[in-house]
Amino acid sequence: MSKPSGSSKPAPWRHLLDSHLKQTPDWEFTIATVAYDAQQRPVPRLRTCGCRGFFPEHDLHPKGQEAMDQQVKGGGNLPVFESDMLCFTTDARMEKLSQLESSGHAIEAVFWLKDLMTQWRIKGTAYAIGDPKRENEQQEKSSRAEIMKSLRVKGGNGQDVEGWTWENAVTKYFANHSPVARGWFRNPPPGKPRVTVPSESGLGLGKKVTDLNDPVARANFRVVVIKPEEVERLDLTNQEDGKRWSWNLTGGGCDGDAEWNQTELWP
Numbered sequence: 001m002s003k004p005s006g007s008s009k010p011a012p013w014r015h016l017l018d019s020h021l022k023q024t025p026d027w028e029f030t031i032a033t034v035a036y037d038a039q040q041r042p043v044p045r046l047r048t049c050g051c052r053g054f055f056p057e058h059d060l061h062p063k064g065q066e067a068m069d070q071q072v073k074g075g076g077n078l079p080v081f082e083s084d085m086l087c088f089t090t091d092a093r094m095e096k097l098s099q100l101e102s103s104g105h106a107i108e109a110v111f112w113l114k115d116l117m118t119q120w121r122i123k124g125t126a127y128a129i130g131d132p133k134r135e136n137e138q139q140e141k142s143s144r145a146e147i148m149k150s151l152r153v154k155g156g157n158g159q160d161v162e163g164w165t166w167e168n169a170v171t172k173y174f175a176n177h178s179p180v181a182r183g184w185f186r187n188p189p190p191g192k193p194r195v196t197v198p199s200e201s202g203l204g205l206g207k208k209v210t211d212l213n214d215p216v217a218r219a220n221f222r223v224v225v226i227k228p229e230e231v232e233r234l235d236l237t238n239q240e241d242g243k244r245w246s247w248n249l250t251g252g253g254c255d256g257d258a259e260w261n262q263t264e265l266w267p
């Protein structure tokens, strides 16, 4: 496994966004990608997704941990890594993944946290991991390499990173779905006309999946990790004096030199 080369310290906006999310019951965000229409014009595509927090850390609900303890050696990875990268899970058959591939991985995520009167925008690139069949080995490898560059070893260098695996990291996100939600990854092909009968066996609505390595569901399950390059916070608490800040990643694209520049903007 290659070593992380990301910045040694958390991004300056991370603690505030984290604390805002912890004060918010639902973690849905809007995810924008770029598609190309029939005339090859770039067009925006947006949808709601459930934010799964900063990769690869997330607290499993007790049933998910029980499944990890029973089905994964050692109950999964030790908590050795942290990052500034938010993530969400998706189905490889949905359109957003091919849109990421054809647009240089461009993504923007937006939260409107109404209780805090705050909008957060996270602009950057995103990479999907979790292809168990390695149908596109190169894609999985380069996604892992990109993400690895921005991981930090928690609490210094003394941690045992050798035992950490990408497979266990993805399995933990799968385990955090209920058996019904894991079954969505065995649905007939998302977005295709309902009259078409799926040709692949094992697909159907309403399946409950308890096996964390269910081959049909796992073939479709992916974790998408967002590498932020620009983060913006708009605070409308005082409507007469709105506040807006942006943080831009600098460092010539080399993650080891990553530095964030903060600028206060007119709202």
Ligand SMILES: Cc1cc2nc3c(=O)[nH]c(=O)nc-3n(C[C@H](O)[C@H](O)[C@H](O)COP(=O)(O)O)c2cc1C
Binding pocket: 028, 045, 046, 047, 048, 049, 050, 051, 088, 089, 090, 091, 094, 095, 096, 097, 190, 191
């Ligand atoms: C509340 C809510 C949460 C959702 N969460 C996710 C999610 O975490 N991941 C996902 O891929 N789709 C999620 N969806 C479905 C997407 O909005 C969208 O319909 C689906 O991803 C297909 O989009 P695409 O074909 O453009 O990729 C969610 C929808 C809603 C309404």
